[in-house]
Amino acid sequence: MKIFLKLLLTAVAVVILANILPGIVVNNYVTAVIVAVVISLLNMFVRPLLVFFTLPATIVTLGLFLFVINAIIILLAGKLVAGFVVxxxxxxxxxxxxxxxxxxxxxxxxxEEKSK
Known part of the structure; x- marks a missing residue:
């Protein structure tokens, strides 16, 4: 249940950012939910491979190359989801x-607050 709530909150964040930032377009709320799912799947499967293969660049830049990897994930989601334009x-x-x-x-x- 918590996973679905996290996906919905990510979709809300995508819609808010698409309304604020120029250059990002989301057609509707269903597209935002699909974008949230695709970004989650890309972060689960593609991001570890990108981090592994770019480890020397990440070490040399003291971790700043991870921002580039995140941007690549967003660009890839923009190519995969119709209605999401970056x-x-x-x-x-x-x-x-x-x-x-x-x-x-x-x-x-x-x-959740943890009880002692």
Whole structure:
């Protein structure tokens, strides 16, 4: 149940960011949910491979290359999902950074208090 709630919160973040940022277009709310699912799947399967193969570049740049990997994931989601348009690399980079921030803020609302 929590997974579906996280996907819906990610879709809400995608819609909000698409309305704020130029260069990012989401046609409707169903497309936003599909984008959330595709980004989750890409982060699960493709991102570890990209991190592994670009490990030397990540080490040399002290981890800053991970931002580039996140932007590549967003660009790939833009190619895979009809109705989700990302105009360029820098739009994808800004979108990925802000999406991470929004997701962490929204997911912090889901945290359960642990009883001692």
């Amino acid at each position: 105009s360029g690399f820098f739009s994808a980079l800004l979108f990925s950074v802000l999406l991470s921030i929004f997701r962490s803020l929204l997911f912090s609302l889901l945290k």
